[in-house]
Amino acid sequence: MPELPEVETTVRGLARFLEGERITRVTVNRPDLRRPFPPDLVQVMTGARVIALSRRAKYGLIHTDRARTLVFHLGMSGRWRIDPPAPDTHDHLMLETADHRFALCDPRRFGSVDLIETGALAAWPRFAAMGPEPLGGELTTEHLKAAFSGRKQAIKLCLLDQRVVAGLGNIYVCEALWRARIHPRKPGGKVTGPQLARLVPAIREVLEASISDGGSTLRDYAGPTGELGYFATRFDVYGRTGQACRRDDGGTIRRFAQGGRSTWFCPKCQR
């Protein structure tokens, strides 16, 4: 269930085992996920040393000493299994080091694997059009104001647009809008100044809280099973149809569809 916090948690978990290590073996079990695997994937990655791992939006990056970076996306159902005790039908790609094995498992196969020249990552079309990262100070009230200006589209959909902010998904958009007390159907261009000012910290805080939960879950999972696990957190609105708003304002969480996906919100405090 990968959104930004899960990707960040996954990258951190992989980094502990992969950074500085040499890839001794690469196994490809099928030719593609959403897109074909790079034809030279095995050749380039076999024997490569991993320099560092990082994240851009919901993509994980494995930088190697071959001037190339393996860029993975976990789609809807992807995860890396570290030292899996048994093979899984959906382990599509396996990387091995001297001490560990890393299986990219993705039942729905909405994920992707690309091999990009490290020096040209910023120009990679999928990255070039992206907005700022929601963490780390790039994302400002002024940026959102400019990005939303004149847009009639609902703010929920604006925030899912990776050109506006890179890495927000359905869960965290719902959660951030609740925190900022903004109605998800409000047109982007009509969001008020005070609402925008609340939105930036709301986004940052909900992501940071999830990442710290993910970190603790990861520590647990890294022990006995050796698998990466996704954080389990208590959402304020996501999936809480019919339950009381956590602000105790008498509101009941409601669900409706926007752009083919579900939105949850509190009609009492989100305006």
Next chain:
DNA sequence: CGTGTGCCCTGACAGC
């Protein structure tokens, strides 16, 4: 251009 729709794929779950 901005905006809306449908599809890629498998699995989990509810209801019968």
Next chain:
DNA sequence: TGCTGTCAGGGCACAC
């Protein structure tokens, strides 16, 4: 038990 329908955290191609 097994069938059927619905839904799922993403991204993209395509139509207007």
